[in-house]
Amino acid sequence: MSDDAAGDNRVRNAALVGILVVAVLAATALDLPIVDIVTIGFVERSLQAATPIALTAIGGLYAEKSGVFNIGVEGFMIFGAATAATTMWIISGGSPGQGDVWLAILASVLVSLAFAVVFAVLLIRYEADQIVAGLALWFIGLGFGPFMAVLVWDSRNSPSLEGINDLTVPVLADVPVLGPIFFDTSPLVLFTAVLAVVAWKFLNDTRYGYWIQAAGENPEALDTAGIDVTRVRYAAVIFSGVMAGLGGAVLLAHAGSFTGTGETMVSGRGWIGIVAYLFGNYNPIGAAVAALVFGGLDMLQIQLQTVGIEVPNRLVNLFPYAGVILVLTVWGSTRTPSAVGETYESEE
Amino acid sequence: MEGITKRFGDVVANDDVDFSVEKGSIHALLGENGSGKTTLMSVLYGLYEKNAGTVSIDGEPREFESPRDAMDAGVGMIHQHFQLVETMTVLQNIVLGREPTEMGLVDTSTARSDIEEICSRYDFHVDQYLDTKVQDLDLGARQRVEIVKSLYRGADILILDEPTAVLTPQEIEDLLDLMEELADAGHSLVFITHKLGEALDAADEVTVLRDGRAIGTVDAAGTTEAELARMMVGREVQFDRPPRDPPEGDFVLNAEGLHVRGSRGLERVTDVDLGVREGEILGIAGVQGNGQTELVEALTGLRDVDSGTVRLNGEDITEANRRHRIDAGIAYIPEDRTTEGLVQDYTLVRNALLGNQTVEPFADGGMIDWSVVNDHAEAIIREYDVQPPDEGAKAKSLSGGNQQKFIVGREIEHDPDVMIASHPTRGVDIGSIEFIHDRLLELRDAGMGILVVSSKLDEIQKLADRIAVMYEGEFMDTVDPETTTEEELGLLMAGHDAGSGHGGGAGDDAPDGGSGRE
Amino acid sequence: MLRASVIERLAIATASTALALLIGVTIVAAAGYDPVQFITSMLQGALGGQSAVARTLRFSTLFILTGVAVAVAFRAGVFNIGVQGQFVVGGFMTIMSIVWTAPLLPEGAVGGVGLILIGFVAGAGSGGLYGALPGALKAYADANVIITTIMLNFIATGVVGWLVQNPFRGEGNAAPNTERIPEYVSFPSILFDSSGFSIVGLAIALAVVAVIYVVMERSRFGYDMVTSGHQESAATYSGVDAKRTVVSTMTLSGMVAGIAGAVFAIMIQGYYTDPSGIGTYGFDAIAVSLLAANNPLGIIPAGLLFGGLESAGSHIGIYTDVPVQLIDGVIGLVILFVAVPELFRMAAVRTGLGGEKR
Known part of the structure; x- marks a missing residue:
């Protein structure tokens, strides 16, 4: 078993290196200017695109670690984005500024919190089917997210709102490479990077982290150790809802306007978040890195254009989705926590 | 434990069983599969609610509604299925639910020294792999982790449910030595088994259960495997087995x-x-x-x-x-x-x-x-x-x-x-x-x-x-x-x-x- | 025993729908609209007059077909969320196969029937293949079907959207549409003289329901599939090959979705367009199927109900200020409530309406 786990990781890493090598070789063979594609600007844009996915992934990871598969994160993201957009518009009376952006993110977190509590009660207390209820939340988001937009703007899309300004940290911003990537960009990127590290530390080095892991792996062991499994799971599910809502708000804050047509502006990023934490092997930092890969795929289009490779937008936009399928096919059998999806009832 | 009766629906798993363990001794609970050994101990550990009888510890009648109550009273149970989180380290498992903390983080150095203190008293060898994940340990080591976990929680009475079932002969020998040590240090151990030899080797006293009833308690020193086997199996049940010629078919x-x-x-x-x-x-x-x-x-x-x-x-x-x-x-x-x-x-x-x-x-x-x-x-x-x-x-x-x-x-x-x-x-x-x-x-x-x-x-x-x-x-x-x-x-x-x-x-x-x- | 559970399911389905609608109306009222007027327009949109009924039946036809596609997979314990993508691929291939083969066949009724058959084969075949792919990924690479099928939905929409815009855009079309299929390739108008609905389409849907019902209830394949969905270990014990069953389940589900796509393409569109604007039948179908407890026969009333809801939605979209997206949200709420039967059981116990406490 241990060999399996270690072997699994080795295969994972080897495959990742393999893909990179193949990509570089292919690029060389096709005479693609890698240096022009992977620019600092590209990394910066990829990080911004990755931020909402990473936030969602970290939350979803906590829920699943605790034994509850929260596949409603896509729905939470839509609500997060829609709430942030409408709040920003309403509190500013139609001309939002930077302060309104932050207030909108805060409001979005609070609304997500309320939804997450209800959702957690349905999942845990009323033993809802986790898959069906999670899907339902997506559909509810797809309906009521644009609904909110129509109520406010009479259109599924918002007019141009305010996006978040870059934060330039003096001195640090001048550090080569890292400076522009982390210290002269959206402050939410730095926030997410810090959060990923904190989430990792919390999960591995605090008692609550221990409890979350035990709740998902062997709830009986946790129960016999005197900890209430249900409470741990409530906390984790609510956290995942809030994080996904925040992810949606951040997506909006980076985009600067709300899109409610089609699958809305979230457009599968919640699902990608789930795959990101599977790909990251349930490690918050790994999940954030995986999110960056998907963010990079998302931003590839601009890079290809700048170096003069004409691939239709429509198709390049599909790269992240194809990437997800590839990831799931190669790493499909990730070891999920043993007790995911099982309701736990204490002996008492 | 006196007059313990436990029913599951119509099935009587324990029928008016008396059982007592002396401090600092090892008591084997012997019986075939399904004779009610584990049920009896689960009652003691607060996992099952008994239908009748009393449980006393140090002469004081106690009611355990959950394993937590039992644990607080100093009773620890090592189940056949270990209560360990395989993806977590040995140290994390031992302290789970009783973590010492400092500044919000688990204080691993305190935990480590506490565990090493326990280990140093006995021949556990658990302290060498505190940072190993449980999934990387063999079953014998996992069992020792379970025992240390119980001791870390302050258990005086340890119940081991079929502890040898999953072990190799060498591991069994080590375990029996360890149990001896624990008893010498004043712990009381209940050793559930259906293996005659082990019961005789390890225990001071042996109680035999059959069909949910206590057949008798004997001194390990004064009995033989044959006698125990007879008690375990009984001879009342005699099936008619008409003699047959050995089949000669293809x-x-x-x-x-x-x-x-x-x-x-x-x-x-x-x-x-x-x-x-x-x-x-x-x-x-x-x-x-x-x-x-x-x-x-x-x-x-x-x-x-x-x-x-x-x-x-x-x-x-x-x-x-x-x-x-x-x-x-x-x-x-x-x-x-x-x-x-x-x-x-x-x-x-x-x-x-x-x-x-x-x-x-x-x-x-x-x-x-x-x-x-x-x-x-x-x-x-x-x-x-x-x-x-x-x-x-x-x-x-x-x-x-x-x-x-x-x-x-x-x-x-x-x-x-x-x-x-x-x-x-x-x-x-x-x-x-x-x-x-x-x-x-x-x-x-x-x-x-x-x-x-x-x-x-x-x-x-x-x-x-x-x-x-x-x-x-x-x-x-x-x-x-x-x-x-x-x-x-x-x-x-x-x-x-x-x-x-x-x-x-x-x-x-x-x-x-x-x-x-x- | 059996009857009790059927009644219980029916009660849960009714309660879920009612509760979801109630919340919908409450939101309408809270948003400052007149709830009474809202309800009246909904009823009018669904049932008021022949064209409203035709529109309801048009949507119902598609919901029944896509609902059956979902039910096939869910009954077998495979979460095919990709019916939308299979529907799109099937519909697109239907149009293209007809466009490509039309010059080879005679014009008129005979050619029309022949082309319709070709279109259906192409639709069912391509939908089936598009469903088989995530099935095979699940069986042989253990890739989560929920996520792969959702991704394949995005990919189907994107790729078909690009295809109709570029290589397959009809000559001289301003809009990103394919060529039109010939006029004579259409379902006859019987009873309803409405563009976009023919009783033949509904008949096809009902025939598919009947076939799937027989397959699920009377065939060995259906028994293997449903047994896998209920209890995989028992299915394996009885000699069912679990991996093959996943693939064939997804193929069958995708084929039905492809047929739904073919009906949509021939009966409603007559050409293919960017799929991001054609409606989310494949998603709403999940609600239809769950509401029907994944039972093919139950799909019929559930499909009619959803057809009515959708039809009402397009009516209120035109004649009132209430945003139609509300209906999508209500559909989501229906699914949410169906997922929590325990909620209603507890409520029933509390209110003394019966229902055993588990």
Whole structure:
């Protein structure tokens, strides 16, 4: 078993290196200017695109670690984005500024919190089917997210709102490479990077982290150790809802306007978040890195254009989705926590 | 513990049991599977609520509503299934729920020194791998982690439920030494086991349970394995076993040099040869978990074999899948009727089709004739006395015995060449046991070859013409039930070679291991 | 026993729908609209007059077909969320196969029937293949079907959207549409003289329901599939090959979705357009199927109900200020409530309406 786990990781890493090598070789063979594609600007844009996915992934990871598969994160993201957009518009009376952006993110977190509590009660207390209820939340988001937009703007899309300004940290911003990537960009990127590290530390080095892991792996062991499994799971599910809502708000804050047509502006990023934490092997930092890969795929289009490779937008936009399928096919059998999806009832 | 009674529905698992452990001693609780040992200890540990009786600790009556209460009173239990989180480290597991913290983070250095302090008192060797994940440890080490975990929580009384079942002989020896040390240090230990030798080796006192009743408590120093075996098995139950001539029919099912891996990739069946003749019941005895499940799955086509061959009527079916083996005439009463043998949400009619999907007249050209299946279900219910006689009832609404009778009926009605029955009467009421035994014996008399796997010795002795005893994936010996006592079988099942090299004198004149290479 | 559970399911389905609608109306009222007027327009939109009924039946036809596609997979325990993508691929291939083969066949009724048959074969075949792909990924690489099918939905929409815009855009089309299929390739107007609905389409849907019902209830394949969905270990015990069953289940589900796509393409569109604007039948179908407890026969009333809801939605979209997206949200709420039967059981116990406490 241990060999399996270690072997699994080795295969994972080897495959990742393999893909990179193949990509570089292919690029060389096709005479693609890698240096022009992977620019600092590209990394910066990829990080911004990755931020909402990473936030969602970290939350979803906590829920699943605790034994509850929260596949409603896509729905939470839509609500997060829609709430942030409408709040920003309403509190500013139609001309939002930077302060309104932050207030909108805060409001979005609070609304997500309320939804997450209800959702957690349905999942845990009323033993809802986790898959069906999670899907339902997506559909509810797809309906009521644009609904909110129509109520406010009479259109599924918002007019141009305010996006978040870059934060330039003096001195640090001048550090080569890292400076522009982390210290002269959206402050939410730095926030997410810090959060990923904190989430990792919390999960591995605090008692609550221990409890979350035990709740998902062997709830009986946790129960016999005197900890209430249900409470741990409530906390984790609510956290995942809030994080996904925040992810949606951040997506909006980076985009600067709300899109409610089609699958809305979230457009599968919640699902990608789930795959990101599977790909990251349930490690918050790994999940954030995986999110960056998907963010990079998302931003590839601009890079290809700048170096003069004409691939239709429509198709390049599909790269992240194809990437997800590839990831799931190669790493499909990730070891999920043993007790995911099982309701736990204490002996008492 | 005095007058403990615990009922599960109509089944009395513990019947007015008295039991006491002296401080600083090791007390073995000995009995066969299902004799009520674990139930009794689960009552002590607060997992089950007792129906009657009192539990006292240090002379004080206590009520435990949960393991937490028991733990607070200094009772720790090491379950057969370890309560460990495999993906977490040893240290994390030990402190889980009792973590020392500093600035919000778990204070691993305090934890480490506390654990090392406990370990230094005994010969645990746990402190060397505090940062290893539990999943990377062997079972013996995991067990020591469980013990340290209990001690870390301040346990004075330690209950070890079949602690040796999963260990290698060397690990068992280490464990018994460790238990000795713990007792010397003033801890009280309860050692649940069905292995006579270990009970005698390790314990100061031995209490024997049988059928939920305490048969007696004896001083380990003043008793023998033979006496304990007699107490364990009892002699009241004497099955009528009309003498039979050894069956001479042709072999219908053979396996040669079978090697099979378990779900975790470890070899669970090692070089097994077996042969089942027409008109014969071959019994496979053994403590559960010694490879019987994997062997049966390999024979029935549910698990791939690593090497070796399986033959049905001389034809090599090693590569045949489950479906082909069903069609070829292997019927199978599975070990687990609730997950395998029946679809719990299906009616009995729909369950009557399970495994018969390709069999005429139930299905013809891919389409199912439900009226025929319906008649079939009714016939099974009638002939195999399934209660209630309602073919529209869902499987889950039936009692265990009736579920099992339905499965037995369905599999017999396949009209197979070979019947493989895995624990055919586990968890079944006495009436149904008799009924199922009679059916199997009838089939044998009608000339069918039958393989019965059971951990119940009386069942094996009653049914089998030859008994193969399985231990750690291998056949220890194949013996003749007419001339072998339950004690001798019990010793074989526990991995002893029963003294003399070959079957304790009983196996010498028994037919050969049934390899069927003739 | 059996009857009790059917009644219980019916009660849960009714309660879920009612509760979801109630919440919808409450939101309408809270948003400052007149709830009474809202309800009246909904009823009018669904049933008021022949064209409203035709529109309801048009949507119902598609919901029944896509609902059956979902039910096939869910019954077998495979979460095919990709019916939308299979529907799109099937519909697109239907149009293209007809466009490509039309010059080879005679014009008029005979050619029309022939082309319709070709279109259906192409639709069912391509939908089936598009469903088989995630099935195979699940069986042989253990890739989570929920996520792969959702991704394949995005990919189907994107790729078909690009195809109709570029290589397959009809000559001289300003809009990103394919060529039109010939006029004579259409379902006859019987009873309803409405563009976009023919009773033939509904008949096809009902015939598919009947076939799937027989397959699920009377065929060995259906028994294997449903048994896998209920209890995989028992299915394996009975000789069912679990991996193959996943693939064939997904193929069958995708084929039905492809047929739904073919009906949509021939009966409603007559050409193919960017799929991001054609409606989310494949998603709403999940609600239809769950509401029907994944029972093919139950799909019919559930599909009619959803057809009515959708039809009402397009009516209120035109004649009132209430945003139609509300209906999508209400559909989501229906699914949410169906997922929590325990909620209603407890409520029933509390209010003394019956229902056993588990």
